[in-house]
Amino acid sequence: MLSLGVNIDHIATVRQARRTVEPDPVAAAVIAELAGADGITVHLREDRRHIQERDVRLLRQTVRTHLNLEMAATDEMVAIALEIKPDYVTLVPERREEVTTEGGLNVAGQVSRLSDVVGQLQGSGIPVSLFIDPDATQIAAAAQVGSQWIELHTGRYAEASSETEREVELSHLEDACNQAIDLGLRVNAGHGLTYWNVGPVARIPGMEELNIGHSIVSRAVLVGLDRAVREMRQAMGLSLGVGPT
Numbered sequence: 001m002l003s004l005g006v007n008i009d010h011i012a013t014v015r016q017a018r019r020t021v022e023p024d025p026v027a028a029a030v031i032a033e034l035a036g037a038d039g040i041t042v043h044l045r046e047d048r049r050h051i052q053e054r055d056v057r058l059l060r061q062t063v064r065t066h067l068n069l070e071m072a073a074t075d076e077m078v079a080i081a082l083e084i085k086p087d088y089v090t091l092v093p094e095r096r097e098e099v100t101t102e103g104g105l106n107v108a109g110q111v112s113r114l115s116d117v118v119g120q121l122q123g124s125g126i127p128v129s130l131f132i133d134p135d136a137t138q139i140a141a142a143a144q145v146g147s148q149w150i151e152l153h154t155g156r157y158a159e160a161s162s163e164t165e166r167e168v169e170l171s172h173l174e175d176a177c178n179q180a181i182d183l184g185l186r187v188n189a190g191h192g193l194t195y196w197n198v199g200p201v202a203r204i205p206g207m208e209e210l211n212i213g214h215s216i217v218s219r220a221v222l223v224g225l226d227r228a229v230r231e232m233r234q235a236m237g238l239s240l241g242v243g244p245t
């Protein structure tokens, strides 16, 4: 059955813009779970631009669904994961100067290193997913390195500039999902999914979890702003419900 993993990185992005304590991703995770999130995803980047180690440690104690830790396959991150023990780890590629994750992990190009990392994590009871493009070579390599899951990068589908292009990208995701399932892998997907483009991806047979963050946090800011302004007026002792005259 399909489930929703909510990525709360960009709650932390707002906090880090001021290096303060709000909004707290730990509180955001509670609200997301109460609203129906089936899992919480955070990406602890090497440059710590949003999620901090403190967040992952606290989330490990508070998340009641499952905690998916996205991270680069570096020794530092592996040590953190082995200590904190998230419910699973998704290995992702990282480039410091990127605005967000630009492509999938090149699994085929680092089979030996990734076999080692996957072995270490899964050997200590942490299932591993690999964030990869919907590409036959990468999917075969994901099975080869022994990971249990993959997460298909939906960025190219999300950024398609025409309906025809979107259909082509969707068919790549469908083919990739079928290939992975045939190889015994379990399949998630995510990146750039929105309220407008999620439907066709959600209907791909065999897809287990969609991880969605930026679009949900963006919407939360807008749908929550009305209440936030009203509550500030109240805190200031001003009358409520007064709009521009």
Ligand SMILES: CC(=O)[C@@H](O)[C@H](O)COP(=O)(O)O
Pocket (backbone or CB within 6 Å): 007, 009, 010, 042, 043, 045, 070, 092, 099, 100, 101, 131, 190, 191, 211, 213
């Ligand atoms: C791996 C991936 O696609 C995202 O989940 C990731 O978290 C993106 O990184 P940012 O949240 O920093 O954009």
Ligand SMILES: NCC(=O)COP(=O)(O)O
Pocket (backbone or CB within 6 Å): 007, 041, 151, 189, 190, 191, 192, 193, 211, 212, 213, 214, 215
């Ligand atoms: N792995 C994808 C993810 O967690 C969320 O990506 P986005 O919705 O923030 O683009």
